[in-house]
Amino acid sequence: MADPSTYRPAPGSIPDEPGVYKFRDATKRVIYVGKAKSLRSRLNSYFADLAGLHPRTRQMVTTAASVEWTVVSTEVEALQLEYNWIKEFDPRFNVRYRDDKSYPVLAVTVNEEFPRLHVYRGPRKKGVRYFGPYAHAWAIRETLDLLLRVFPARTCSTGVFRRHGQIGRPCLLGYIDKCSAPCVGRVSAEEHREIVGDFCDFLAGRTDAMVRRLEREMAEAAEQLEFEKAARLRDDIGALRRAMEKQAVVLGDGTDADVVAFAHDELEAAVQVFHVRGGRVRGQRGWVIDKVEEMDVPALVEQFLAQFYGEQVEQAEQTADAGSPVPREVLVPELPADAEALTEWLSGLRGSRVQLRVPQRGDKRALAETVQRNAEEAFAQHKLRRAGDLTARSAALAELQEQLGLDTAPLRIECVDISHIQGSDVVASLVVFEDGVPRKSEYRRFALREAAEEGDVASIAEVVRRRFHRYLKENTAAAADGQDGGAEGAESGEAVEPPAGTPGIDPETGRPRKFAYPPNLLVVDGAGPQATAAADVLAELGITDVAVVGLAKRLEEVWLPADPDPVILPRTSEALYLLQRVRDEAHRFAIRYHREKRSKRLQVSVLDGVPGLGQTRRSALIKHFGSVKKLKLAGVEEIAAVPGVGKRTAEAVFAALRGEDGKAGERKT
Known part of the structure; x- marks a missing residue:
């Protein structure tokens, strides 16, 4: 794992101009390309405290070994250069919005003598027109089936086309007039290309002109008493309109x-x-x-x-x-x-x-x-999709059991993640997955104080200690409840309700206790040191039936406690996907709590220094009014009505907030 400080550019060497930058790894391969209005401001953000970076940004800067940039004149040039570099270097950390095989299109091979209409998935080819993409292949086939009545173009493969040309008989579509049968010479190559051209014009949006032309031909046929031709044209117009109905009008002004x-x-x-x-x-x-x-x-x-x-x-x-x-x-x-x-x-x-x-x-x-x-x-x-797939979840749990050498499949997995910005507002999350599915009612969050200044390893140890100390306490309480309930029932001769003394069940509410059930597998966000710290805490508490692993973000390595080498799971592994999802959910939950706590701290900060207003009263005021903004709208009497806040303190708060508004007004002017 590289230290970004080893390749950080010297202070003042980065220009404060628009440009495009590249991060390279130790082999000089470009791994990320980005652009910025100010290269200095943007690049300096990558070299902040690693703990405060986005997880994948942190993975990128620790994979990189150097950074370089190119200054441009305008933001338009920066956009173009960024796109060209992403296309040229295909960096692993850049997102590419490529069309893939998941979306079918209607392809027209205009580069062939007898163009063919067909459903296609894959990369674009020269000399082929594409229409779509469509959400489903059946939607293309339905549309094509309707339009072949009006535009009887070839849809068969090259082999079928040649075979019917050799035997001199058209295929079924030729007999039912859904193909003009160019294979047997019913139409010439020019006539067939004209049919295909009309088909492409219709799909390209020139639908109204096509319908008007057919209506004109239908009227002329009727005037000349060619009623069979008029009836066929009438049916063709109906088929076109049904095809148009499948593409619902959403903007009446013909907007593109x-x-x-x-x-x-x-x-x-x-x-x-x-x-x-x-x-x-x-x-x-x-x-x-x-x-x-x-x-x-x-x-x-x-x-x-x-x-x-x-x-x-x-x-x-x-x-x-x-x-x-x-x-x-x-x-x-x-x-x-x-x-x-x-x-x-x-x-x-x-x-x-x-x-x-x-x-x-x-x-x-x-x-x-x-x-x-x-x-x-x-x-x-x-x-x-994958979380809801029972087969995939079962495979993931079985693979985890095998790869980690567990006695049983880890039906309950818990994960711990730490979140902070440069050591301030340190919080932790604990998420729970049962049978590979999140159990959000059992998520927990922790505000860390004791180990906050000692780094993530100490913070992980504190969370694990607090979580499992509570688990041991809950089990002790449940055992005591069970003994008391059993003695009382024995004396009265009546049956005792099992839930009251059942481990994990609160006898007062009948609901599961918060920390009553231990996980089969405890995942910590980090590498070997974090996993070892968590395992040491469990050993200290005498808990031996919980397996511990660390999941490192950089290369998605799985670390076992006190093991010098990680376990490398295949990239396509269902087990790795499950661990990543558990880790990412813990990270999301931790970030959310960190932001809430930081926001509250910033809100309360305007009340700092008010005489007679301590932390308890500040919290009571924010809780009562909901925000500092609403508190500013309250009068002295309303503030004094909050329990624990007297009139003198209310007047001091009122004066402080009015003073804050006055300062804000001065700053605005």
Whole structure:
């Protein structure tokens, strides 16, 4: 594990200008690329206290061995250079929004003599037009089945096409008029290409013109008394309209836009994109990615748009696809910090003006809310997909038992994580998983005081000591309750209710005690020293039936107490995935508590120094009014009505808060 201070640039050597930077590992491989308005400010943030960094940022800076940068003139240049470097070096810590095989598209092989229509998954190829992506392959087949009646183009493979050409008979689709049968010469190559061209025009959005043309031909056929042709054209128009109905109109003004939405937590983010062309939803995409840094929605918007449209334009150039993949409008939930630069860059990719904005009202706002719900649903499904798979959970528990040499599968797993910023507001979380599923009712959090100044190892030891000391105390109480209940029942000759004396059950409430059940496996966030510290505490308390491991973030190594070498689980291992999920949940819960505690401390700080107001009374005031903001609106009598706060103290608080407002007013002016 590298120490970032060993390669930190000298103070003052980093320019305070926009630019792009690269982190390299010991083998000189680029592992991360980023951009910044101020290189000095951005790079210095990476060399802060490691404990305060985002987990994956911490993993990145401890994997890196050097950092370098390039100064640029404008933010648009920074966007372009960042994208080019990510494409060139493919850094392991950068997110890539690549299209993969999960989304099917409708492909048209316009590079062939007789173009073919078919469902396709995979990388884009030159000379092929693509429509979509669609959410499901069956949606493409349904649409294609309807449109083949109007546009009877070839859909068979090359082998089938040649075979029917050799035998001189068309396939079934040719007999039922869903293929023009170019294989047997019913139409020429030019005529077939014209059919395919009309099909592509229809899918590209020129639907109204196509319907009007068919209606005109139908009317002419009826006037010439060609009623069979008119009836066929009528049915064709009905088929086109049914195909159009499958692509619901969402924007009545024929808008061309991409609508983007995000759902995220501290560690991951889901993005959904609806592609609206001609007012209709023509395609949908979605990804779930790991967050390498602490990122809010504006930062996610910037990262996604820069990478996604860069990739799309490249694909369009490689396949010689007509039209730009960048729409006239991009609707996002929040604007990024450098929205103007991003808009200018997107406009350059499109070749005309692009609007980047947040929809405020009407149909576009309603559609944005729909896309947001899809993002949240996709994120929830991602979280639950593997966790909800009973087979995967069973395999994970069995693999943990085998890899860690446990007597039984760890049906109950607890994990401890520490959170703080440079040693202040040190807190810890303890999360519980049973049968591979979170048991949130048993999550616990700890405010650390004794070991806070001694580092994470001492903090881990304190949490484990407090947790298992409580466990031993609860078991002792349960045993005493059981003996008392048994004696009383024996004297009266009546049966005793088992729950009252059952270990782990509170006799007063009938509910499980807070720390009554020990885990089969205790996971601590860290490497060997943290795992050893936790094991030493358990040995000190005389607990021998709880296994302990540490999970290090850098390489996801599993450390056993006092073992010089880690256990390396395969990257695709269900056991490793379960340990990561337990660790990440503990980290999320710890960060949440840390932020709450820090926020309360900052709120209460304005009351420091008020005569007669100690910690207890400050807490009572905040609890009673809910926030300092509401406390400022209260009068002396209302403040004095709080239990324990007298009138003199209330007057002092009132005067202090009014003085604070006065200072704020002076600062604003």
